[in-house]
Amino acid sequence: MQRIGVFVCWCGSNIAGTVDVQAVSEALKNEPGVVFSTNYQYMCSQAGQELIINSVKEHNLTGIVVCSCSPRMHEATFRKTAAAAGINPYMVEIANIREQCSWIHKDMEIGTEKAIILGKAAIAKVNLNAPLTPGESPVTKRALVIGGGIAGIQTALDIAEAGFPVDIVETKPTIGGKMAQIDKTFPTLDCAACILTPKMVDVAQNDKIRIFSYSEVEDVKGFVGNFDVKIKKKARYVKEDICTGCGVCTEKCPMKKVPNEFNLGMDNRRAIYIPFAQAVPKVATIDPNACNMLKSGKCGLCAKVCTAGAIDYTQKDEIIEEKYGAIVAATGFNPISMDKFDEYAYNQSKDVITSLEFERLTNAAGPTAGKLLRPSDGKHPHKIVFVQCVGSRCESCAEKGKEYCSKICCMYTAKHAMLTRDKYPDTEVYVFYIDVRTPGKAFDEFYRRAVEEYNVHYIKGMVGKISPEGDKLMVRGSDLLNNKQLTIDADLVVLAAAIEPDKSARPLATMLTASMDTNDFFTEAHPKLRPVESPTAGVFLSGACQGPKDIPETVSQASAAAAKVIGLLAKDKLTGNPCVAQANELMCNGCSSCEKVCPYGAITYVDKEFRMPNRTTAIRRVASVNPAVCQGCGACTVACPSGAMDLNGFLNKQIIAEVDAICK
Amino acid sequence: MKVSYFPGCTLKTKAKDLDAYARKCAEILGITLEEIENWQCCGGVFTTARDEIATKLSSVRALNDAKEKNQALVSVCSACHNVLKQTNYAMQTDEEFASRANNYMQLDEAYLGETQVLHYLELLRDVVGFDKVAEKVVNPLKGKKIAAYYGCLLLRPNSVMKMDDPENPTIIEDLIRALGAEAVIYPYRNECCGGYVALENPDSAKEKSLKVTNSAKNAEADIILTACPLCKYNLEKNGADIPVVYFTELMAEAFGIKEDCNA
Numbered sequence: 001m002q003r004i005g006v007f008v009c010w011c012g013s014n015i016a017g018t019v020d021v022q023a024v025s026e027a028l029k030n031e032p033g034v035v036f037s038t039n040y041q042y043m044c045s046q047a048g049q050e051l052i053i054n055s056v057k058e059h060n061l062t063g064i065v066v067c068s069c070s071p072r073m074h075e076a077t078f079r080k081t082a083a084a085a086g087i088n089p090y091m092v093e094i095a096n097i098r099e100q101c102s103w104i105h106k107d108m109e110i111g112t113e114k115a116i117i118l119g120k121a122a123i124a125k126v127n128l129n130a131p132l133t134p135g136e137s138p139v140t141k142r143a144l145v146i147g148g149g150i151a152g153i154q155t156a157l158d159i160a161e162a163g164f165p166v167d168i169v170e171t172k173p174t175i176g177g178k179m180a181q182i183d184k185t186f187p188t189l190d191c192a193a194c195i196l197t198p199k200m201v202d203v204a205q206n207d208k209i210r211i212f213s214y215s216e217v218e219d220v221k222g223f224v225g226n227f228d229v230k231i232k233k234k235a236r237y238v239k240e241d242i243c244t245g246c247g248v249c250t251e252k253c254p255m256k257k258v259p260n261e262f263n264l265g266m267d268n269r270r271a272i273y274i275p276f277a278q279a280v281p282k283v284a285t286i287d288p289n290a291c292n293m294l295k296s297g298k299c300g301l302c303a304k305v306c307t308a309g310a311i312d313y314t315q316k317d318e319i320i321e322e323k324y325g326a327i328v329a330a331t332g333f334n335p336i337s338m339d340k341f342d343e344y345a346y347n348q349s350k351d352v353i354t355s356l357e358f359e360r361l362t363n364a365a366g367p368t369a370g371k372l373l374r375p376s377d378g379k380h381p382h383k384i385v386f387v388q389c390v391g392s393r394c395e396s397c398a399e400k401g402k403e404y405c406s407k408i409c410c411m412y413t414a415k416h417a418m419l420t421r422d423k424y425p426d427t428e429v430y431v432f433y434i435d436v437r438t439p440g441k442a443f444d445e446f447y448r449r450a451v452e453e454y455n456v457h458y459i460k461g462m463v464g465k466i467s468p469e470g471d472k473l474m475v476r477g478s479d480l481l482n483n484k485q486l487t488i489d490a491d492l493v494v495l496a497a498a499i500e501p502d503k504s505a506r507p508l509a510t511m512l513t514a515s516m517d518t519n520d521f522f523t524e525a526h527p528k529l530r531p532v533e534s535p536t537a538g539v540f541l542s543g544a545c546q547g548p549k550d551i552p553e554t555v556s557q558a559s560a561a562a563a564k565v566i567g568l569l570a571k572d573k574l575t576g577n578p579c580v581a582q583a584n585e586l587m588c589n590g591c592s593s594c595e596k597v598c599p600y601g602a603i604t605y606v607d608k609e610f611r612m613p614n615r616t617t618a619i620r621r622v623a624s625v626n627p628a629v630c631q632g633c634g635a636c637t638v639a640c641p642s643g644a645m646d647l648n649g650f651l652n653k654q655i656i657a658e659v660d661a662i663c664k
Numbered sequence: 665m666k667v668s669y670f671p672g673c674t675l676k677t678k679a680k681d682l683d684a685y686a687r688k689c690a691e692i693l694g695i696t697l698e699e700i701e702n703w704q705c706c707g708g709v710f711t712t713a714r715d716e717i718a719t720k721l722s723s724v725r726a727l728n729d730a731k732e733k734n735q736a737l738v739s740v741c742s743a744c745h746n747v748l749k750q751t752n753y754a755m756q757t758d759e760e761f762a763s764r765a766n767n768y769m770q771l772d773e774a775y776l777g778e779t780q781v782l783h784y785l786e787l788l789r790d791v792v793g794f795d796k797v798a799e800k801v802v803n804p805l806k807g808k809k810i811a812a813y814y815g816c817l818l819l820r821p822n823s824v825m826k827m828d829d830p831e832n833p834t835i836i837e838d839l840i841r842a843l844g845a846e847a848v849i850y851p852y853r854n855e856c857c858g859g860y861v862a863l864e865n866p867d868s869a870k871e872k873s874l875k876v877t878n879s880a881k882n883a884e885a886d887i888i889l890t891a892c893p894l895c896k897y898n899l900e901k902n903g904a905d906i907p908v909v910y911f912t913e914l915m916a917e918a919f920g921i922k923e924d925c926n927a
Contacts (some may be wrong), residue, residue, distance in 0.1 A: 343831045
């Protein structure tokens with residue numbers, strides 16, 4: 001029989017205002033197992049905690065019920081109090097009489113009655129509580145960062161700085177991501193390459209960091225502190241350790257007409273290529289879909305001109321297996337396809353471009369060497385229309401766009417408009433917008449400068465139709481402030497396409513058993529209090545894979561994720577949560593129902609030998625829960641048809657006892 | 665294969681040839697269009713007013729007629745098709761509307777949107793297949809540059825019509841290519857011709873129509889191809905100086921049966 005103490009908290013007037021706390025503590029005094037019951041103004045304060053500790057000693061308590069706020073708020077606090085008083089922390093139950101009672105009721109009588117019922121339920125549960133001890137597991141002191149954009153780079157650098165080895169896996173031949181394609185960054189207008197490329201070099205030179213470029217994560221097994229990961233290093237047909245990046249092969253290759261993805265197809269590269277001059281690692285890669293040698297065995301020119309002898313046409317994909325303690329998803333974003341937005345004539349005219357293409361057109365290393373020229377005829381455009389929110393905030397057209405705000409477009413469009421007016425003052429610039437959203441340090445000032453100093457014409461309204469006529473683009477839109485329909489004969493139109501998570505994120509989330517929202521952005525463990533952690537232990541989130549973000553925000557989040565990883569890797573052992581599922585092997589019939597519903601991959605099946613009557617044995621397939629992976633969600637306990645699965649701390653009989661107490 | 669056919673008023677008056685070619689071509693493709701009995705005008709436009717029910721009942725009757733025969737309901741006119749599909753959608757999704765309509769109809773079994781509504785173009789694409797259409801071509805329209813004109817009603821609202829991408833459609837272009845001609849893509853192919861505004865404000869309708877015609881001409885089209893009698897009327901009345909032709913007529917030409925239809 002337990003000896004239970006009940007502690008009713010007033011929470012100032014938060015609870016005491018609508019609940020008669022004195023009546024509650026009196027009423028609960030006579031519940032089975034209760035030997036002591038009291039109330040106090042702030043139970044979480046030091047004095048309140050001391051009251052609990054002293055009562056435990058005085059009344060030899062074995063269980064504690066605190067009637068207070070939500071367990072999310074102070075369960076951990078009172079568990080510590082219990083431990084300090086010398087009883088098992090899992091002998092504490094919280095009856096939430098604040099969020100679920102006093103805050104939602106106005107009538108003192110009803111509130112008090114409900115608080116008593118909630119208290120009775122918690123007491124019924126504590127009567128069946130058993131002390132629980134968390135398990136321990138070791139930590140592999142190495143981190144994996146998936147994605148080598150600015151988010152992945154910053155996370156890796158910060159983890160390496162703390163002394164832990166990090167591997168970056170990047171699908172492209174170079175790290176750098178979207179930021180490497182950008183010309184200038186808002187709101188300071190400093191050159192993106194000048195701040196990014198030194199970081200890329202830092203990554204390359206850091207002996208704690210390994211880069212697996214042109215590689216993909218193929219498989220993830222294991223759990224926090226102990227992930228087993230398979231990385232596929234795709235054949236690049238160039239020996240990475242020998243190639244010096246001299247680039248002779250990329251000049252001699254006869255296949256000259258391969259669309260250059262780094263410049264978004266606005267110019268061509270060769271079949272053997274280095275994406276850009278500052279690429280890291282600076283080694284060539286052969287595109288197997290374009291290379292004559294690989295397709296038909298005829299050519300071999302690059303091997304002939306390579307003085308280092310780095311070309312290897314027989315190279316095969318390689319699988320690397322490595323153990324990690326923590327994994328960071330930094331898979332980034334892409335602009336959405338404009339195929340379904342043909343009202344903007346993106347597929348009909350070369351002079352309708354996306355904002356990222358505009359970045360390349362104004363970038364000194366881009367296809368026009370930084371001169372703003374029309375893709376169709378190479379002429380300087382004199383009238384440019386920017387259209388914002390193309391596919392963003394697209395509630396009525398969810399099948400082609402996104403419901404959310406892409407967040408970065410207002411600022412980069414202001415940047416594009418301002419830079420155009422600065423460099424080419426003879427150019428008229430129009431921006432169509434739904435709203436201009438520029439919160440952020442020095443952001444709104446930046447936008448005001450575009451309007452006031454650079455005379456960019458901001459028009460509130462959307463564009464309905466763009467039609468190429470001759471060498472002009474007729475842009476029809478509405479000016480809502482003047483209540484007029486406008487037609488602008490533009491030379492160039494720039495579409496601020498919505499951004500979406502990279503396509504690799506969804507399969508990766510499945511491998512990591514990390515959850516995603518309906519838009520395929522990774523979900524954070526708590527939107528406010530745990531924004532860089534995935535709900536899956538040991539998986540962290542960095543950058544735009546978690547939601548649309550600009551560079552400053554991405555870098556902040558990247559460093560935050562790194563701090564969380566460092567905190568994890570700094571531990572030698574991990575203390576688990578003892579409230580995990582457990583299978584009663586004698587009742588388990590090996591049906592796999594629990595394995596199928598487990599969102600964390602914590603359940604496996606083992607063949608076990610059981611003693612049978614008459615000194616015989618039998619081998620049976622039974623469920624086995626890995627307590628380090630189990631998050632205690634309880635899905636398996638519901639799915640189990642034979643009632644073999646139970647959740648420690650939330651045993652079926654405890655839940656039933658609570659329900660009985662409420663219904664009595 | 666037999667399908668129920670809803671020709672609509674215009675196909676019996678102004679657009680008799682749209683109807684005649686449609687029937688003949690269907691025969692060639694092994695489809696029998698069974699005109700439903702005692703059909704009435706579709707109502708002309710689908711009113712978005714939820715309490716407006718009278719003008720939608722003739723559609724419900726036609727839809728139920730097809731249901732009783734266990735056939736798909738096919739129409740050719742963009743406007744009829746639009747009203748039929750939207751009414752059917754309302755019968756499926758709007759409980760209040762469906763129960764009121766059924767109260768009027770007093771059917772033995774309530775109609776709840778069971779009938780499959782197909783535009784003739786969908787019939788060609790999804791039931792017959794454009795590859796089969798191409799097989800029947802005896803007179804390929806080689807060298808002809810044809811501008812498909814969708815207008816506004818054929819594909820919108822997309823969530824209900826579910827026929828093709830309303831901003832970047834391909835269904836008529838695919839038909840044009842199946843018939844051996846060249847499809848011309850131009851920006852105004854899915855804009856409104858002016859529609860019934862022609863009655864209220866002819867100048868506005870004229871402006872809309874001319875934009876379409878000029879856009880097609882700028883793309884060097886020889887012919888504008890449409891499914892909609894009202895589009896054809898507006899474009900022609902407002903000075904189209906290139907032929908505006910029904911897609912069924914073009915198909916008849918490619919099948920080599922155009923003269924039979926006229927006879």
